Every structure is written in C-alpha cells, then in structure tokens.
Amino acid sequence: MADVARLAGVSSQTVSRVSNGHPGVIEATREQVLAAMRELGYRPNSAARALRYGQFNTIGVILFSLSSTGNSRTVEAIATHAAAEGYAITLIPIDVPTQDNVLGAFTRMGELAVDAVIVIMEIHLLDAGTVQLPPGVHVVVVDSDAGDRYSVVDTDQADGARKAVRHLLDLGHRTVWHVAGPRTSYAGQRRTEAWRAVLEEAGRPVPQPLRGDWSAESGYAAGLSLADRPDCTAVFVANDQMALGLLRALHERGRSVPEDISVVGFDDLPEAAFFVPPLTTVHQDFAEVGRRCVQNVLRQVRAQGGARPGTDLVPTSLAIRRSTAPPRS
Template sequence: MADVARLAGVSSQTVSRVSNGHPSVTESTRRQVVRAMQELGYRPNSAARALKRGEFRTIGVILFTLSSTGNVRTLEAISASAAQEGYAVTLLPVSVPTQAGMHGAFTRLGELAVDAIIVIMEVHLLDAATVDLPRDVPIVVAQSGEDDLYRIVDTDQVGGTRDAVHHLLDLGHRTVWHLAGPDESFAARRRASAWEQALREEDRAVPPLVRGDWTADSGYRAGLRLAAEPDCTAIFAANDQMALGLLRALHEAGRPVPAAVSVVGFDDIPDAGSFLPPLTTIHQDFTEVGRRLVTDALRQMRGEPVAHSRTLVPTRLVLRQSTAPPAGQS
C-alpha cells in the first residue's frame, strides 16, 4: 500500500479508501490510485481486510446430496445470488446426516471463516442428526420442513400439487393416480398428502399410492404397474425424473401418453420440454429460492429482523403435450 501511495503521490490512507470504495475520494484521485495499483500489480489483502472488518464475504453451504436435481439447482441459484451481492460460496457436502457429520461440517466452516450458513437439507434430517446449530452465525435452511426453530425457504409444495391434480380433473379424468417420492422425504410426503386431500375435496376415489425413489428407473418400474391398471387414465408424478421413466413404461405397455394416459410431473427440469411427449409439469422457481436464501442470510448477518418462519415461493403449472381429456372425450 505504501508503494502504491508513493507512485500515485497520495497518502496510504487515500489508497485504503480507494480499496474500500469510500465515497469521499474524488474520481480523479481514484483513477490515479487505480492506475498505480495496476502498474504495481497490487491486490488488497482480503484476509487482512476480513479480520479488520469482522466480515469474510463468504457464505457457507452445507448439503446432504448433490444427486438431487432440486439441490443442484438451488445451489446454482445460491452461488449466482451470492456473487451478485459480492460474496463467495464455500460448499461442504455431508455424506450422512449424523451428529458427527454435521458437527464436523460446522467445525470446518468455522475454520474456513464464513459470515452465514445455508443448509440445503430437510429439517427432519437435521433433527435426526441431533445437532445444536451454532447460535453466533446466521443460518437459513432450504428444503421442506415444519420446524419453527430455523428460518426456512421452500417452494409451495401443496399449491403446486393441487394445481396438478385439478388440471387433470378439469380435463375430465375421474380420478388421479400418484407416483410418490420416498417416504423419508418431507417434500414427497407433503405432495402425497396434498394429492389425497385434493381428491377427497372433489369427492373422487383415492387410488392406491405407488412409491418411487425420485429416479427415472423407479418411475419406469412403477409405470409398468400402473399401465396394468385399466382405470388409470391420469397420473401425477412427484418429480420429473420419475415421470420420464413413467412415460417410457407406458409407451412400452401400449398405453400412449396422452391418448390413453395423461401425466403431470413436478420440478420443470430443463429437459422436461424435450421428453416425448413434452411434459406438463409444476415449475419450481429455484432461482427465487436461492435469492431468498441469500437475502435472508445477509439480512440476519446485518442485524435486520428476520422471523424464524417459512417462506413459500409460488409454483406454477406449465402446460405441454403430456395431458389431454380421457379417451372418448373432447
């Protein structure tokens, strides 16, 4: 900094103000200092500045798995939103959500020095880990949950499910079958419960629930079972990957979509429009989820009041070519 000050003909204090973006520096002086920095190859010492300010410009992200489409897209959105705010992201995957694993992740984040933590993990997994989350670091949890101990940002699972079910009923289908996600997932349970409630409110029969594990393979296996049900003319799949396997199974079984069976997915993954046929699905706004997670984390970090409650990001139905009125109706 002293070398830059000598070359620019200013004080070290002025160099410091330029480095920190202080508004009191005139534009001509700022340009003079920046030219000197560039000529000397000067870079502000971010570690030293962080220690001085007590702010590291870094958000830590702990997550359980990167195999989930939702987790990957949420992480991508968090990274983009953090970058827009001038923050970096440090990622720490936890292979198994145990007390030891979670404690280790928080310890490592503490050693790496982060200003806030975003946890991409369903709350029941946090509870199962019996972890006392640190109280001196702002924490926001992404994913589904009903716990009020943490600030939670989630998409509207119930609203999206109801839109899917009512779309199929409005087309004239007598009822809607459901290909659910794994029972240990809160999101899967919430969608399955909303599906059943929507049918009962319309006084429709509730078919036996068929369960998958979020993968296309499980959707294919479930699809072979559903194809053998002659009364099955409409299916709501709990995610798009299972819907992909479901489409293949129905095709192989000679029950074309949507002529014989209508299918609605959930997520609106980037490839959903390229399925055969293109998939009608429920769009989750992962970009908005990531933005709100970062915003809530930064608000807490700055001492602004943020209630410990759930924020629901709205979903929307995306109509494509995998749904139609049942055969014999127009």
Template sequence: MADVAREAGVSGQTVSRVANGKTNVDDATRERVLAAMRRVGYRPNSAARALRNGKFRSIGVIISALPTFGNSRTLDAIAAAVVAEGFSIILMPVTRPTQGEVTGAFGKLNEQSVDGVVILIEQHQLDQSEIELPHGLPVVVIDSSARYDYPVVDTDQADGAAQATRHLLDLGHRTVWHIAGPPQSYAAERRRKSWQATLEGAGREVPPVSTGDWTPESGYRAGQRLAADPAVTAVFAANDQMALGLLRALHEAGRSVPGEVSVVGFDDMDESACFWPPLTTIRQSFEAVGRHAVAALLAEIAADVEAGAPVTVPTELVVRASTAPPPE
C-alpha cells in the same frame, strides 16, 4: 498501501477506501488508485481485512452429499447470488443429516471463517427434534419445515401438487394416481400429502401410492405397474425425471399419452418441453429460492440477529401436450 498512495498522488485513506470497495471515491480517482496498485503489485489482503472488521465475505453451504436435480439447481442459484454480492462460497457435503454430521459441518465451516451458513438438506431427518442447529453463525434453511428460529426458504410444494392434481380432475379424470419421491424427502412428502388432500377434498378415491427415488428408472418401474392397470387414466409424478420413466413405460405398454393416460410432472426441467409428448408440469423457481436464501442470510449477517419469517416461493402450472380429458 503507502507506495500506492505516493504513486497515485492520494492519501492512504483513499487507497484504503478503494481496497475495501467503498463507494465514496470518484471514478477518476478510483481508476488512478487501481492503476497504481497494478504498477506496484499491491493486492488487498482479504484475511487481514476480515480480522480488522470481523467479516470474511464468505458463505458456507451444508448440502446433502446425494445429488438431486432440485438441490443442484438451487445450489447453482445460491452460488450465482453469492458471487453477485462479492462473497465466496464454501461447500460442506454431509452423507447423512444426523446431529453429529450437521454439528461437525458447522465446526468445519467455523474453522474456514465464514460469515453465515445456508443449509440445503433435503432429507426429512432435519425436521426431527433430535437435530438441533448449532448457534454462533447466521443460518438460513432451505426445503425444510419452519420449526427453526432461522429463516426458512422453500418452494410452495403443497400448492404445486394441488395445482397438478386439480388440473387432472378438471379435465374430467375420476381420480389421479401418484408416483411419490423418496419418503425421507421433505419435498416429496409435502407433495404426496397435498395430492392426497386434494383428492379427499374433491371426494375422490385415493389410489395406492407408488414410491420412486427421483430417478427415471424408478419412474419406469412404477410406470410398468401403472400401465398394466386399465383403470389408470391420470398420473401425477413428483418430479419430471420420474415422469420421463413413466412415459417410456406407457409407450412400451401401448398406452397412448394423453389419449389413454395423462401425465403431469414437477420441476419444469429444461428438457421437459422436449419429452414426447411435451410434459405438463409444475414450474418451480430454483433461482428465486437461491436469491431469497442469500438475501435473508446477508440480512442476518448485516444485522447480527436471528430473524425472518419463512419465505414461500410460488409455483406455476405449465400445460403442455401430455394431459387431456380421459378417453370416452
């Protein structure tokens, strides 16, 4: 740093400000210091800086090892928000969200010297009482219940499912069938319960639930059973991928969409507008969830306190050509 200061004709304190990204240096001086750094081959030592100020500018993410569309999109959004804030990101996949695995993941991230942790575990087990999150690091939880003291960020799963169900009822369908996601998924359970509550609130029959695993193949298998029942005129699938499999099964069975059966999905994948017919679905903003999660975590890190109310990101019904009134 002394070499850089001599080369740039500034004080060592000015070099330190530039190296640490401080804003109280005018642009011309900053450029002169940066040019001097390049000439003498100086690189700021992030490890030394972290030891000095206690901040590592690194965030850990504990994520389910089983990839899903929602987790992948949310992780992309988290990474973008983290990088925009000048932080790096360290991923720690867990195969099963048990107490041992979650605690072990925390321990490994502590060894990696992160400033905070985002937990992106879809499974219901995280909400069970035996899963206790270790203390000692700022934490934000995504897609889970709000029973923790940490900030929780989630899409409004219940309202999205209610919008989907009400849309089909408002079109005149007597009731709505449902292809649910896996029971261990918190999001899937929220959507299923909201679908059921919406039907019950409208005084409608609640049909038996078909259960899938988020994949088009599981939607196709459920769709084969539903297509064989002439009473089925409206189906809400818990994600767009299962809706895609359902559409194939209906087409193969000769049941037109939306002429005989209306279909609604959930997610609004980029491809959903190109399904045939284009899919009516519930749009959720993975980008907003990622931004809110990172903002909440950085606020915790800056204040060095556990705080923050749950953040619920709204959903939006996107009406396309896969829904219509029931046949006469």
C-alpha cells in the same frame, strides 16, 4: 498499499478507501489509484481485511446430496446471487445426516471463516428434532418444515402439487394416481399430502401411491405397474426424472400419452419441454429460492442479529404442455 499511495500521489487511507469500494472518493482520484494498482499488480489482502473487519465475504452451504435436481440447481442459484453481492460460497456435503456430522460441518465452517450458513436439508431431520443447529449462527434452512424454530426458504411444494392434481381433475379424469418421492423427503411428503387432500376434498377415490426414489429407473418401474391398470387415466409424478421413466414404460406397453394416460411432473427441468410428448409439469423457481436464501442470510449478517423463525414460500406455476388431455370418452 504504501507503494500504490506513492505512485498515485495520495495517502494510504485513500488507497484503502478505493480498495474497499468506499463511495466518498472523487472519481478522478479513484481512477488514479486504480491505475497505480494495475501498474504495480496490487491485490487487496482479503485475509488481512477479514481479520480487521471481522467479515469474510463467504457463505457456507451444508447439504446432504448434490445428486438431486432441486439441490444442485438451488446451490447454483445461491452461488450466482452470492457472487452478485460480492460473496463466495464454501460447500460442505455430509454423507450421513446425523447430529454429529451436522455439528462437525458447522465446526468446519467456523474453521474456514464463513459469515453465515445455508443448510439444504431434504429429509426430516429438523422437522423431527433429530438434528439441532447450533445457536448464535447466521443461518437459513432450505427444504424443511422447521419454520417454527429456524428461518426457512422453500418452494411452495403443497400448492404446486395441488395445481397439478386440479389440472387433471378439471380435464375430466375421475381420479389421479401418484408416483411419490422417498418417504424421507420433506418435499416428497408435502407433494403426496397435497395430492391426497385434493382428491379427498373433491370426493374422488384415492389410489394407493407408488413409491419412487427420484430416479428415472424408479419411475419406469412404476410406469410398468400402472400401464397394466385400465382404470388409470391420469398420473401425478413427484418429479420430472421419474416422469421420464414412466413415459418410457407406458410407451413400451403400448399406452399412449395423453390419449390413454395423462402425465404431470414436478420441477420443470429444462429438458421437460423436449420429452415425448412434452411434459406438463410444476415449475419450481430455483433461482428465486437461491436469491431469497442469500438475501435472508445477508440481512442477518448486516444487522448482526439472529435468524427470525418463519417460512418464506416461493410460488410455483403450472407449465401445461402436451402430456395432458381429457380422458377418452
């Protein structure tokens, strides 16, 4: 920094202010200092700056799986919005979701010097009280029903499922079958509960749901079962990947979509518009979920306050395509 100051003909304090992006520097002086930095190959020492100011410009992300569409796209959105705020992310996956592993991940985050943590929990650990997050940490939780204790950001799972089922009932279908997600999934449970509630409110029969594991293979197995049921004219599938498997099974069994069976998915994968037929599905705004997570946790960092309990729900929308139609008369 002293070398840059000598070359630019300014004080070391001015170099520091330019290095830290301080607004109170005359533009001509700023350009002079930046030119000297480029000439000397100067790079600010982020480690030294972090020790001085107690801020590391890094957000930790703890999650249990990157394989699911929701988790991978949420992490991508978090990384994008964190970068826009001048932050990097540090990612720690947990193979077995236990209290010891979660606390171990937080300990590791402390060693890696992060300013805050975003936890993506797709199973019922916080809701059931199985896992407790350490106190005094700037933290936001994604995909959990623990808003009474933590700051939670999530897609409005229930409203998305309601939109899907009501769309099928409005088309004239007597009832709607359901291919559900895993029992351990918070999102899957919320979608199933909403599916059931809409049918009960409408006074319609509630079929026994079929259970999948988010994979296209499990959707294919469910589709083979439903294809043999003449009373099945509409299906709400808990995610697009299972819907893809279901579409193949129906095609192989000679059941046309939507003429024989209408199908609605959930997620709105980029590929969903190119399924055969193009899939009607619930659109999740993963980019907005990531943006709100970063905004929330940085608000805590900048205010140096703890997380306020509560749940921030991101709205969904229904992308209507050619996989749904009125039932045959």
